[in-house]
Amino acid sequence: MRLQKFLLRYFPPGIALEYSQRGQVKTKHIDLLSLTPRTDIAELAEAIANKEPLVTKNVVNQLVESLSKLQAKLYDSNKHLFYKYKTLKAHLLPLTNVAIDKQGQRCITGSYDRTCKLWDIDSGQEVHTLEGHRNVVYAVSFNQPFCDKILTGSFDKTARLWSSETGECYHTLWGHSAEVVSVQFNPQSHLVATASMDNTARLYYMVTGQDVAVLEGHTREVVSLHFSNSGQQIITGSFDGTIGIWDTRTAKREGLLVGHSEEISNCLYNFDCSLIASSSMDKTAKIWDPRTMSCLTTITGHQDEILDIAFDYKGQRLATASGDATAMVWDVHSNCNVVAVMQGHSEEVSKVCFSPAGNQLLTASLDQTARLWNAETGICSQVLSGHKDDVFSCCFSYSGHVIITASKDNTCRIWR
Template sequence: MRLKRLHIRYYPPGIILDYEKGGQERSRCIDLLHLTPDTDVNEVLSEIRRIEPLITDSRTDQVKVLIKRLQDKLSQPDERSFYLFKVLQAHILPLTNVAFNKSGSSFITGSYDRTCKIWDTVSGEELHTLEGHRNVVYAIAFNNPYGDKIATGSFDKTCKLWSAETGKCFYTFRGHTAEIVCVTFNPQSTLVATGSMDTTAKLWDVESGNEVSTLAGHSAEIISLSFNTVGNRLVTGSFDHTLTLWDVPSGRRLHTMIAHRGEISSVHFNWDCSLIVSASMDKSCKVWDAESGQCLATLIGHDDEVLDVCFNYTGQLIATASADGTSRIFNAETFQCVCKLEGHEGEISKVCFNPQGTRVLTASADRTARVWSVNSGSCLQVLEGHTDEIFSCAFNYEGDTIITGSKDNTCRIWR
């Protein structure tokens, strides 16, 4: 093995190694999830040297510089205020979802008008309209980090794979017998996973367009799915109150996780693939061991259904969104509630962290989105102007742009 290049990854902090093995170029990453501006650089360096044989004496100074650059990025103050940059009359019917590509240079919107649109973030210009579905385009996804393909899942029971550059449709994936309500790419961009009201999930090959496997076992619709970062595991969350962990290469069911007493609304892996979090209509979230499928903790406190949940990039924090109009932040190691975010006047359907993990963004039926401080739990900004409920919101990778999607048929860019 021969090391060729070293890169930096800001969110979550890490160093990427490009190396040659057997005449082939490969890459792997050293995650530095616990790095802070105060971490001893020499200690980090010696730990990297201990676990990574590619980092030899001749490379230590270079690695040291990269660690310091990561620390500099982490120590930058986050005092940004967002202003309304553009209002896009995006669709002729309400939006269903919004999503950024990795760089944040473009984003996509899905709609009840049966289309998905690709937008340029800087100009607000519509780049392409993806037409062909015969019913609501409900689930949309970029194949991040690459960002050159888009998957759309529709109530017409099909999923389509598109070129993000040209808007051309590569494949239409047929096989589900009911509406598709969730879709995601694996991190390697070789597979698309779809979840459907027909109680199954399916895996599709991006290259050939063929169905790879059908994941059957749930007894009600699959509402959420998530790959781990390695791409060898998929978790599905269902209205049958359970989660299922699947082995991706074989399509085999590894664990059925039973503990919730209501429908599942959202499931996610953390970055290092050790934990899974689930949100449920039973007013709670649960944290699970991703290897054994055991329930480690129940996150309680909400007075109504929990509609969304997510980890921050490093996997140390969990944010929840509830129909009770509040959001909560939990420590993912102690499972304690760190702060409660109060101020919305309607249910919160979507929550996400900025890449830095210093801010939380919430979208609500009260027609506003809010930006919150993770440290204090205080509301830093109310993003107002939509005339109907906001049900989708996202930060870009740098954390300096927000998009909000609303039932008022518009999408707003905030910078």
């Protein structure tokens, strides 16, 4: 075996060793979730070299240089402030959702006007209008990290797969008997999943658009879904108050997480899929062990419905957004103690996400603003204002240097 080069993954921090073995190029990944701006890089490099035979003495200096780049990226993310860069007058009717590609160069918007639009972030120009749905385009997604395809879900009971390069519609995905409200590519980008108000989720082959499986068992609407990192499992959250765990290879339900007393609003795996988090209209969130199918902790503290949740990149902190106009950050590896409470919005907080580096929290609210918070202290560092109606969606780019906010005022804003 011979090391060829180091490859960097900024968020979450990690490094890959690309090497050749018997004429084949292979890659070994090393997660560096404990890397911080205070980490001693020389000591970290020495520890990696001691464990990895591929890292010989003559490449240690190169490893130190690569690790220093990762560390500098984390430090830079701690200092970044945002300004309004562009306002995209996106649609004739209110927006429903927004997503950004991994490079931070393009974003997509869905709308009540039955279209999805692809935008160039630098120029603010519309690249493609994806037309064909016969009702509201409610859910939109890129196939990360490639971002050469777009998946849309609509109230017309279908999903559609598109080329982000040409705007061509590859497939219309049929089968649901009610609105499609959530869509996702699996990490390997060969399957797509859809969730519907018909109480089911479905799996399709991306290349052919063929219906692979119907995930049946929920007794009410399925509103959220999330693939595991391996793509071999998917979880579904339903208004019946349960979360289903499914094997994507057999389409069999492996488990059912029961404990919430009202509708599920979201469900997620953490980074290494060792935990599942769920949020509910019962004012609680729960942390589950997917191996034992048991609830580890019930998070209480909000005074109203929990509308959204997000893990940080380490999967060790969970953020919750609530109708009580607050967001909170919880340490899920320490009995779910409260780390920070974000108070300042005057209306419900509908969306929450961590910055890629995990040091900031972004919230969207019906008070027409989005806000940036210090994820450790709960102090508001910036108010992103200017929208004329509810801000219902927000997201960071992969690098953390671009934010998109979407509003019922028919616009989305780009912040840099």
